Amino acid sequence: MSETIKTHPELAEIFNKDEERVDWHDETLWWIRQKRDKSAHSIPEWEQLRETASQIKNNVLSDLANYLLAFEKNAKANGIIVHWAANAEEHNQQVHSILKVHGIQQMVKSKSMLTEECHLNEYLEKHGMDVIDSDLGERIVQLAKEPPSHIVLPCIHKKKEEIGDLFHIHLGSPAGTSDPQVLTETARQHLRETFLTRKAALTGVNFAIAATGEFVVCTNEGNADMGAHLADVHIASMGIEKIIPDRKHLGVFLRLLTRSATGQPITTYSSHFKKPRKGQEMHIIIVDNGRTIQMGREDFRASLKCIRCGACMNTCPVYRRSGGHSYHNAISGPIGAILAPNLDMKKYADLPFASTLCGSCSNVCPVKIDIHQQLYKWRQVIVKEGYADTSKKLGMQLMTFTLSSPTVYRTAGKAGRWVLKHIPFAVNNQFNPWYKHRDMPEAPAESFGEWYKKNVTDK
Amino acid sequence: MSKEKILAALRHNQPEISALPVNLAFERDESINLVEKFRVIAEGIGSKVYVVAGLEEVAALIAADFPEAKRVLSTVAEVVSSAIPAFELHEDPHTYADVDIAIFKPRLAVAENSALWITEDRMGVRALPFITQHIIMLVDKNTLVPDMHAAYEKIGDTDYGFSTFIAGPSKTADIEQSLVLGAHGPRSMTIFMH
Structure with a gap:
């Protein structure tokens, strides 16, 4: 393919043009991170919960083939139709063919990051199907023809005035409306009409229980339930890693999920779908799309433990200041940066570098994924495989040269101090990426080595 | 076809068995x-809670709180009256689109998050x-349990077609993180604890 993909730094630069918005984005997400802390700290057994969740997920990954078979068997016994899809294309075809069989051309869809990953909407639209996203945030970005910028807060990058404009154009609300209450009511009326007229509903899956063949969908808005319970056909799409062994394990995960995500004690709705209702058809599509490959990468398989809470994004200093779209992947942020290179190492070679490796992501992860260590490991893989960009490679080579010779090191240090002192404009300019959004430091009069030689006389 | 491929890839790539925490x-x-x-x-989280001595207090409080409600229905026989008709089953769920109060x-109430566990047989329709x-x-x-672990202990392996935990009115904060109650589901939740 000849399409040029903008890298994380290039896209972040676009986002950073509006400094005020960056500050707002940064502060809003940090506020959510603080709500998460408050919520987590109110549970004395929090760390034990995280450890237990991590162990359950480790067990699931180690025996996933058997769990999936058990889940399929039990779901079928419950009257659910089960499909398997090796990749995005096959998943999209399966959704399309289910709709075709029923002669349905319009579908309502609740939040499913998997369908974003598979680009289901584009696929169905190309085949003449109409899809309406029912999660408010997702509907907003759908109207704006943008992908979600956050897995839990899809339009966190948008200001209410922009949303008012979108609703004015697409939903006919009065111009200049920006009150969230009024805008939400507008969407409620518009989507209620959608729920009442759609014959097919697609939902995601938060957890699939191997022992019972049921699946759990969590929402605050009630949109998954409104769609599913009113439609003749319910399709649920799930990645293979959504399995948990028993119902009782939900106790652990439902306690962690929203406290980690937004600081809420639980989502408004945690719906357990076990059997289709009378006269309804219920489908589950179990999707691989690269997950079995990630399973084979020993250093990165733990990324499959993710329960999509978004805590790593909210806490990440790079995500907060670069925005979700700069990751050019359905899943953004630190977790997206370790999932994406598995799908396409060349296209996403930039993402593991979009991190300070501060480790905050790993500290808040409710299932204890070693996110920052994986980011560091991906960098090594990407450089070794030859996908690192040229300036990075040159920089590294220059650094190696400088650090391996004491003479070169001392000379380079001296030169640097001289430049900063006498001709600061040589580095305080747009050609120096470090200078963007920063001032260069004042040059010290001498290096530590020089100071030491002068002041410490006894050898 | 894909099923076999996925399972074979998993069997090849899965790590050694790691035990479930008991x-x-x-x-x-x-x-x-x-x-x-x-x-x-x-x-x-935005619910209204009345702690009442008995269910006979409920009707008056509902009448006071929702003077404009037109279509009210109850799936609970104890509170059915001339003002609160009993739920009647229609096959088509769309016929409930104009319900104001249900x-x-x-079956269970969880103290740590105020989630209420309700199985399909108590919903009328899903x-x-x-x-x-x-x-x-x-x-x-008497249906109160301290936390989600206790809730699932009670739930055990009961059979249901559909069941859900509901905690509060439906809500969203998708627009600039401003909390708005009444997204797509109920605009309010009133709990009578007796």
Whole structure:
């Protein structure tokens, strides 16, 4: 393919043009991170919960083939139709063919990051199907023809005035409306009409229980339930890693999920779908799309433990200041940066570098994924495989040269101090990426080595 | 075809078996007043809670709180009256689109998050707790459990077609993180604890 993909730094630069918005984005997400802390700290057994969740997920990954078979068997016994899809294309075809069989051309869809990953909407639209996203945030970005910028807060990058404009154009609300209450009511009326007229509903899956063949969908808005319970056909799409062994394990995960995500004690709705209702058809599509490959990468398989809470994004200093779209992947942020290179190492070679490796992501992860260590490991893989960009490679080579010779090191240090002192404009300019959004430091009069030689006389 | 491919790839790539944690018992403060804990959390997420002596108090409070409600229905026989008709089953869930108030009796109430566990047999139809403009829950204090672990212990392996935990009115904060109650489901939740 000849399409040029903008890298994380290039896209972040676009986002950073509006400094005020960056500050707002940064502060809003940090506020959510603080709500998460408050919520987590109110549970004395929090760390034990995280450890237990991590162990359950480790067990699931180690025996996933058997769990999936058990889940399929039990779901079928419950009257659910089960499909398997090796990749995005096959998943999209399966959704399309289910709709075709029923002669349905319009579908309502609740939040499913998997369908974003598979680009289901584009696929169905190309085949003449109409899809309406029912999660408010997702509907907003759908109207704006943008992908979600956050897995839990899809339009966190948008200001209410922009949303008012979108609703004015697409939903006919009065111009200049920006009150969230009024805008939400507008969407409620518009989507209620959608729920009442759609014959097919697609939902995601938060957890699939191997022992019972049921699946759990969590929402605050009630949109998954409104769609599913009113439609003749319910399709649920799930990645293979959504399995948990028993119902009782939900106790652990439902306690962690929203406290980690937004600081809420639980989502408004945690719906357990076990059997289709009378006269309804219920489908589950179990999707691989690269997950079995990630399973084979020993250093990165733990990324499959993710329960999509978004805590790593909210806490990440790079995500907060670069925005979700700069990751050019359905899943953004630190977790997206370790999932994406598995799908396409060349296209996403930039993402593991979009991190300070501060480790905050790993500290808040409710299932204890070693996110920052994986980011560091991906960098090594990407450089070794030859996908690192040229300036990075040159920089590294220059650094190696400088650090391996004491003479070169001392000379380079001296030169640097001289430049900063006498001709600061040589580095305080747009050609120096470090200078963007920063001032260069004042040059010290001498290096530590020089100071030491002068002041410490006894050898 | 894809099924076999996925399973074969997994069997090849899965790590060595790692044991499931057997102990799901977590420390619990047994001195907590569950009614009080439930009430504080429920109000914190936007529910209205009445602690009542008996269900005979309910009708008057509903009439006072929802003077404009037109279509009210109850799936709970104890509170049915001339003002509160009993739920009647229609096959097509769309016929409940104009319900203003629906009354239910959940099976469990969880103190730590105010979630109410309600199985399909207590919903009338699955769509009803979601499509109604306002939802009313009659919660027996004896169904209170401290946390989600205790809830799932009670739930065990009961069979149901559909069941859900509901905690508060439907809500969203998708627009600039401003909390708005009444996203797609009920605009309010009223809980009568007896």
